Every structure is written in structure tokens, then in C-alpha cells.
Amino acid sequence: MAKRTRIIEGMWDCSSCGTKGILARHKKCPHCNNPRELTGQESEFDFGDTDAATGKSLREGVTDEKALELANAGADWFCAYCGASNRGDQEICKNCRAERGTDAKALQEEADPGLPPEQPAPAAPKKRGALFKVGMVLGGLLVFCCGSSIVYGIWSSMTHETTGQVVSTDWKRTVYQERFTPVTLEGWADELHAQSSRMPVNGAGEVAGVQNIRGCVPRQRTTRKVADGTERVCSTKHRKTACGTEEKCHTRNKGNGFKEEVCEDVTKYCDESYEDCRNETHYRDEPVYAPKCTYDSYQWKEVTHREASGGDGEPPRWPDLSVSPEDRLRREEKYTLHIAYDGGKKNTTFEPKTEQEYLGWKKGQQVSLTVSNGGEVKQIVPR
Ligand SMILES: [Zn+2]
Ligand SMILES: [Zn+2]
Known part of the structure; x- marks a missing residue:
């Protein structure tokens, strides 16, 4: 974009006669002929106010040749003998004819920094920072909680040995x-x-069978998900968008009562809200039917x-039960040891799987427990 350059002329006040607002192009006071000197306020120029938003000088730029030539003459220097200010491109003091020495004080011409790069388009909204923090806190809690439960888990699964009877x-x-x-099923x-x-022979070789299938009627067997219309869901979101241009200016003090101002138009970004919409499908459970039938079969009852x-020492025996040839016998057995441990303060039971194992234990026997x-008993062995 095109740059617009202006030269702004500063003003100074005469400390000898009190004249104010003397244009920078005058190195001597037009009223009392006092040269501008490197003392107090005379070394500073007043360039007036600038617009806060753009940085643009509120003063008119100068365009006449004499002023422009002075502006480009380099930074002023002050005579080491008489203190008068002189043009940067003069080697002899205009006031006392002394030569410019290496010890002469001079103003500085600011280097041209160029315009600052265009403001980049702002990235993700600030919200992200907050979310990130929440994430950190939750993550921390998670680590704390799970850490504790893992430690507890490890501790509670650790075992110790004790004795019992x-x-x-x-x-x-x-x-x-x-x-x-x-049966009817x-x-x-x-x-x-x-x-x-x-039918079984001596309680074996039977087949239950599926016979006389009848009375098949539709019944609900399961369900399936079916689409049940859609809903449009919207939320308001924000984004930065280019919205025209705005003027940005910067100035460079030339050290001689003039400053160079460069203005250009840069892209301006505005906050824009918009509706973010999507279609959400709703589902419902629909029953699935299938024919269900009645049939005849057999079951062991x-x-x-x-x-x-x-x-307590009484040997296990089976109860007496005689059986007819078409029937069968099914046997169940259960053995239990009652054990006191930790000095009789705690009790547990242990169930041997077989008669042989059960008979290996006796009432009053000392045992070791893991x-x-x-609090879970992991192992019991005779002592
Ligand atoms: Zn004066
Ligand atoms: Zn001089």
C-alpha cells in the first residue's frame, strides 16, 4: 500500500526574550537575534500533538523548498565556543565563525526503522488459554486421584503371614x-x-428332542435404532475478519527541528460473530418382531x-436313596473348615474340593495364613 510521507516542522522558545513558537527553520530568535543554544528547553523542539489512534501529527506538513532543504541537512550541532546551533551540513559556526570540533555537541537523527509489519490476523480466541488451565487442573486431579488409588491398590494387595487354628x-x-x-417350552x-x-436307559443316553412345534405368533425379539428426524443445532461463534483498512503513522526525528512522518493504510481486523450450524439426527428404538413357537421336549426334574x-472327625458318608431304572442320581458334596486367626480376633472359612483333601485337616490343627x-485370605497351609 502506498506510503504518504510528510515533513513536520517543530517550534522552539527563546530563553533570552521569552518569544514562543519560533519555527525550527530559524536558528536565531527573529525578535532578539539570540541563537538557539544547547541549554534547557531550547534544545528541544515542540512538534505538537499526534492523533492517538493513527499516530499522525495534527500539524500541517511543510512543503516549501527552504524548509525541506533544512530538514535534509542532517542533525544540528552546537558550537563549542559560543553554544549556537548550526546546520548539520555546515562546518563553520554561523554565529562566531569557529570550526566544528570533535567536542561539539550534536542532536541525533533517528534511524529509519521502516513501518512496523502489518498487524497479523489474530489467531485462536483467548478462551483457549482458560480451557488449557482447566485441563491442567483436571489433569492434576486425575493424576492425584488415580495415583492415590493405585498406591492404595498396591498396598492392599501386599500380603503378610499370620497364624491360626x-x-x-x-x-x-x-x-x-x-x-x-x-415339558412344554x-x-x-x-x-x-x-x-x-x-428316553434314558440307566440314567444315560437320553435326547430331549423338539417335537410338535405349534402356535407360532409374533413376539418382540430385540430392538433396533431408526432415524427419527433431524434437528438443526446452531451456536454463535466469533472470528476475526479483515474489515477495510486503517491509517498507521510513525515519525522519525531528524535532529534539526524537523521530523519525517510516514503513513500507510494497513488491514484492519474486526470481531465478527456468525452462526455455526449442523444437522443432528435423532434415533429411537424400534421393536423387532419374530415368530415364537411352543414345542414339547424333556428335562431332568x-x-x-x-x-x-x-x-469334627465324623467321616463323610452318602445318604441312602434307591433309584428306579429310568431315573438318575446326581451327587453334591461340600466340605468346610472354620479357622480363627490373629489370636482368635478374626475368622475365615476354607472349602477343600475333595473328600481326600478334607480328611487331611483336623479340628485343633495349627495353620499358617497369607x-x-x-483383609483377603490368600492361602492357608498346615503348620
Ligand atoms: Zn529572543
Ligand atoms: Zn560559535
């Missing part, structure tokens, strides 16, 4: 008499395959059962 032992045995009995039509039943139980810090 078998307080009592008991056993319970049950014999079930079961008969292959006709229901099943899904596509899962039923007709098959003849066969309990006719009767007998129990026997005992403990117990987790969480």
Missing part, C-alpha cells in the same frame, strides 16, 4: 433323584429344529433328594 470342620452331602420329564421359530425324543451332614492388607 482349625476351630471346627464340617461336611454336607446331597443325593438328588432326577426323572426325564415331559417356547423358542424362536428359526432356532427350532424338529427332533425325536429318546428333581423327584426327591436326601441329605447327610456331620463334622492375608492381604485389604
Whole structure:
């Protein structure tokens, strides 16, 4: 974009006669002929106010040749003998004819920095910083909580050894008499395959069968998701967009009562809100039907059962139950040790799997236990 350059002329005040607002092009006071000197305020020029938004000088630029030539003559220097200010391109003091020495004070001409680069388009909104912080806090909590529970988990699974005693032992045995009995069942039509039943011989070799499939009626078997219309969901969001240009200016003090001002138009960014919309599909559960049928089959059903139980040295035995040839017997056995440990303060039970294992334990026997810090008994062995 095009740059617009202006030369702004400063003003100074005479400290000898009090004349104010003397144009910079005058190195001597037009009223009392006092040269501008490197003392107090005379070395400073007043360039007037600038516009806060653009940085543009509120003063008119100078265009006459004499002023422009002075502006480009370099920074002023002050005579080491008489103190008068002189043009940067003069080697002899205009006031006292002394030569410009190396010890002469001079004003500085500012280097041209060029215009600052155009303001880049602002990136993601500030919100992200806040979210990030929330994330950090949640993450921290997560680490803390999970850390604690992991530590607790490790601690409670650690074990220690203790001693105890078998307080009592008991056993319970049950014999079930079961008969292959006709039943009416229901099943899904596509899962039923007709098959003849066969009765058991000496309680074995039976086939339940699927016979007389009938009365098939639709029943709900499962559900499936079906689209049930869509909804338009919108939210208001913000973004930065280019919205024309704005003028930006910067100035460079030439050290001689003039300053150079360069203005250009840069892209301006505005906050724009817009609606972010998408279609959301809603789903509902729809029942799925299938034919369900009634059929005849057989199942083992309990006719009767007998129990026997005992403990503390009494040997396990099976209850008496005679069985007819078409029936079968099913046996269940359960063995339990009651153990006190930690000086009798705590109790636990242990269930041997077989009669042989059960008979290996005796009432009053000393045992060693492996117990987790969480209180779970991990192992029991004779001592
Ligand atoms: Zn004066
Ligand atoms: Zn001089």
C-alpha cells in the first residue's frame, strides 16, 4: 500500500526574550537575534500533538523548498565556543565563525526503522488459554486421584503371614433323584429344529428332542435404532475478519527541528460473530418382531433328594436313596473348615474340593495364613 510521507516542522522558545513558537527553520530568535543554544528547553523542539489512534501529527506538513532543504541537512550541532546551533551540513559556526570540533555537541537523527509489519490476523480466541488451565487442573486431579488409588491398590494387595487354628470342620452331602420329564417350552421359530425324543436307559443316553412345534405368533425379539428426524443445532461463534483498512503513522526525528512522518493504510481486523450450524439426527428404538413357537421336549426334574451332614472327625458318608431304572442320581458334596486367626480376633472359612483333601485337616490343627492388607485370605497351609 502506498506510503504518504510528510515533513513536520517543530517550534522552539527563546530563553533570552521569552518569544514562543519560533519555527525550527530559524536558528536565531527573529525578535532578539539570540541563537538557539544547547541549554534547557531550547534544545528541544515542540512538534505538537499526534492523533492517538493513527499516530499522525495534527500539524500541517511543510512543503516549501527552504524548509525541506533544512530538514535534509542532517542533525544540528552546537558550537563549542559560543553554544549556537548550526546546520548539520555546515562546518563553520554561523554565529562566531569557529570550526566544528570533535567536542561539539550534536542532536541525533533517528534511524529509519521502516513501518512496523502489518498487524497479523489474530489467531485462536483467548478462551483457549482458560480451557488449557482447566485441563491442567483436571489433569492434576486425575493424576492425584488415580495415583492415590493405585498406591492404595498396591498396598492392599501386599500380603503378610499370620497364624491360626482349625476351630471346627464340617461336611454336607446331597443325593438328588432326577426323572426325564415331559415339558412344554417356547423358542424362536428359526432356532427350532424338529427332533425325536429318546428316553434314558440307566440314567444315560437320553435326547430331549423338539417335537410338535405349534402356535407360532409374533413376539418382540430385540430392538433396533431408526432415524427419527433431524434437528438443526446452531451456536454463535466469533472470528476475526479483515474489515477495510486503517491509517498507521510513525515519525522519525531528524535532529534539526524537523521530523519525517510516514503513513500507510494497513488491514484492519474486526470481531465478527456468525452462526455455526449442523444437522443432528435423532434415533429411537424400534421393536423387532419374530415368530415364537411352543414345542414339547424333556428335562431332568428333581423327584426327591436326601441329605447327610456331620463334622469334627465324623467321616463323610452318602445318604441312602434307591433309584428306579429310568431315573438318575446326581451327587453334591461340600466340605468346610472354620479357622480363627490373629489370636482368635478374626475368622475365615476354607472349602477343600475333595473328600481326600478334607480328611487331611483336623479340628485343633495349627495353620499358617497369607492375608492381604485389604483383609483377603490368600492361602492357608498346615503348620
Ligand atoms: Zn529572543
Ligand atoms: Zn560559535
